[in-house]
Amino acid sequence: LRLLNASGCLDALAAPEVARTLDVFVTKTVTPLPREGNAPVRIAETELGMLNAIGLANPGIDAFLEQHLPRLAELGVPLWVSVGGFSLEDYVQVAGRLAARGEVEALELNLSCPNVDEVPENVGEVVAAVRAATDKPLYAKLSAAVADLGATARAAEAAGADGLSLVNTVKGLALDERTLQPVLARGVGGLSGPALRPVALAAVHTCFRETRLPIVGMGGVSRGRHALELLAAGANDVAVGTALFADPGAATRIRSELEAELAALGFASPDNAVGVAHASGRVDPRPEVEAKVSKIPAY
Amino acid sequence: MLEAVRRLTPHAQLAWEAPMACGFGACYGCVVEIDGELKRLCLEGPVLAAA
Numbered sequence: 026l027r028l029l030n031a032s033g034c035l036d037a038l039a040a041p042e043v044a045r046t047l048d049v050f051v052t053k054t055v056t057p058l059p060r061e062g063n064a065p066v067r068i069a070e071t072e073l074g075m076l077n078a079i080g081l082a083n084p085g086i087d088a089f090l091e092q093h094l095p096r097l098a099e100l101g102v103p104l105w106v107s108v109g110g111f112s113l114e115d116y117v118q119v120a121g122r123l124a125a126r127g128e129v130e131a132l133e134l135n136l137s138c139p140n141v142d143e144v145p146e147n148v149g150e151v152v153a154a155v156r157a158a159t160d161k162p163l164y165a166k167l168s169a170a171v172a173d174l175g176a177t178a179r180a181a182e183a184a185g186a187d188g189l190s191l192v193n194t195v196k197g198l199a200l201d202e203r204t205l206q207p208v209l210a211r212g213v214g215g216l217s218g219p220a221l222r223p224v225a226l227a228a229v230h231t232c233f234r235e236t237r238l239p240i241v242g243m244g245g246v247s248r249g250r251h252a253l254e255l256l257a258a259g260a261n262d263v264a265v266g267t268a269l270f271a272d273p274g275a276a277t278r279i280r281s282e283l284e285a286e287l288a289a290l291g292f293a294s295p296d297n298a299v300g301v302a303h304a305s306g307r308v309d310p311r312p313e314v315e316a317k318v319s320k321i322p323a324y
Numbered sequence: 325m326l327e328a329v330r331r332l333t334p335h336a337q338l339a340w341e342a343p344m345a346c347g348f349g350a351c352y353g354c355v356v357e358i359d360g361e362l363k364r365l366c367l368e369g370p371v372l373a374a375a
Binding site: 033034035036039040053061062064065066067068069070075077079082267269270273 | 342343344345346347348349350351352353354355356357362367
């Protein structure tokens with residue numbers, strides 16, 4: 026089990042001591058050109074989470090490589106770079122520029138940002154094109170807000186993805202109490218936090234059954250129990266996002282809470298808990314997926 | 325109101341407010357636009373020169 030941050034929820038250069046509590050640091054999404062992002066207001070609170078519409082603000086790949094990457098490498102934390110764009114060529118360009126950089130352990134393809142107008146339509150095409158541009162491990166970050174997540178995940182797998190990051194935010198709207206106008210300048214934004222947790226669990230559960238890919242589970246994790254449930258649904262690793270805003274010590278706390286949860290239930294290691302929610306029931310008929318599930322001890 | 329103050333006294337220093345998620349520069353949520361540039365209030369503010 027590795028604990029990561031969800032992309033965009035931590036700036037390792039602004040808070041290196043928080044980044045060092047993680048097993049992997051994931052950058053905010055990098056695009057070919059610098060982006061200021063959306064007009065403010067960009068953040069809104071809701072009853073069970075928060076909305077954001079930052080809009081992929083980032084320094085662009087040139088400044089990232091020159092100014093950010095060398096400093097990120099000094100942290101001593103394995104580094105994943107989140108790759109984004111508005112066309113297939115954008116993804117290929119950013120991934121290609123990172124391909125030869127030894128500081129970068131893996132790439133996460135942000136295929137599901139809710140806060141930009143032009144989003145890639147075909148997950149499989151983007152993954153396949155990036156696959157041809159780099160040998161780095163590729164994690165496809167998907168949204169649960171699609172008609173058939175299993176099909177999307179299988180497309181990513183067939184195109185050569187090495188793993189899945191589940192899930193990105195889903196669109197939400199908050200209205201001003203007095204004016205009944207959207208709080209966010211953009212209108213809708215990405216919903217994260219506690220409200221997203223059951224959505225994430227369902228997505229991990231589905232993709233564990235429909236692909237062989239390792240899964241980084243994320244969405245509303247703020248306690249050890251939440252991490253345990255994502256493992257049970259089929260995640261191998263867990264990322265913490267919104268919880269880091271309120272509690273920079275969240276990763277350390279979640280790790281120790283998870284150890285206690287695992288011990289209380291008699292799991293010798295986190296890996297033993299992966300997929301236990303599937304100990305019975307139908308799975309993808311492909312033999313390799315069936316084999317994966319059949320190895321899970323009844324619990 | 326801050327816009328009006330800015331027009332009247334361009335040399336003022338203004339204390340801004342914005343919803344803030346992380347408070348340490350990570351999330352880019354609390355930006356305000358100053359002379360066409362977006363500034364993070366948590367790191368660069370909350371008190372900024374009016375212009």
